[in-house]
Amino acid sequence: MDEKRATARIVKVNHAGEYGAIRIYRAQLWMARRFYPDLVPFLSDTLGHEIKHCALFRQAMPSRQTRPCRVMALWGNGGYVLGLITALCGRQGVWLCTAAVEATVHRHLEDQLQFLQNRDAELFNLIDSIQAEELSHLHHAEERIEATGLLAKTITWTITLSTEAVIWLSTWRDSSRMAKLLKPTV
Numbered sequence: 001m002d003e004k005r006a007t008a009r010i011v012k013v014n015h016a017g018e019y020g021a022i023r024i025y026r027a028q029l030w031m032a033r034r035f036y037p038d039l040v041p042f043l044s045d046t047l048g049h050e051i052k053h054c055a056l057f058r059q060a061m062p063s064r065q066t067r068p069c070r071v072m073a074l075w076g077n078g079g080y081v082l083g084l085i086t087a088l089c090g091r092q093g094v095w096l097c098t099a100a101v102e103a104t105v106h107r108h109l110e111d112q113l114q115f116l117q118n119r120d121a122e123l124f125n126l127i128d129s130i131q132a133e134e135l136s137h138l139h140h141a142e143e144r145i146e147a148t149g150l151l152a153k154t155i156t157w158t159i160t161l162s163t164e165a166v167i168w169l170s171t172w173r174d175s176s177r178m179a180k181l182l183k184p185t186v
């Protein structure tokens with residue numbers, strides 16, 4: 001039972017996270033079309049990936065007896081505001097935001113893959129295939145970051161901590177359940 005609930009929550013939080021990512025990239029694309037046209041191809045490709053990821057997690061819900069998160073509006077509005085503010089800081093703001101969000105996502109996907117191994121092969125394969133695209137977003141942004149000063153570090157840490165906070169708020173009970181279930185195998 002605990003395992004089932006933890007698996008259902010993985011699908012739920014990932015679906016919400018993908019929705020947040022859609023909103024971040026949508027806001028940044030809106031700004032890029034006006035001010036940084038050179039960023040449009042990356043942002044529109046990435047937005048396309050996140051839309052596909054979100055739909056895949058939505059499809060994975062019914063068979064795992066779960067539904068979209070009740071605070072989707074929080075993820076959506078938070079994502080949009082984050083996307084707009086960082087794009088207002090210029091191209092470096094976009095790359096810092098992408099790198100911070102995608103690195104956080106990557107860490108969580110790694111934990112989830114470890115948990116799902118030998119538990120839910122279908123979901124494991126789904127996350128595994130998505131992870132390759134998330135890593136390509138991360139690497140694309142990392143390669144373009146030139147800002148390394150205090151402001152850049154502050155932006156990175158603020159985004160990382162707020163992303164972790166939203167994930168923690170959405171999953172805290174299940175994260176500790178996952179950790180507990182993982183214990184004997186670690």
Ligand SMILES: [Fe+2]
Binds near residue numbers: 021049050053130134
């Ligand atoms: Fe994604």
Ligand SMILES: [Fe+2]
Binds near residue numbers: 021050102133134137
């Ligand atoms: Fe991504």
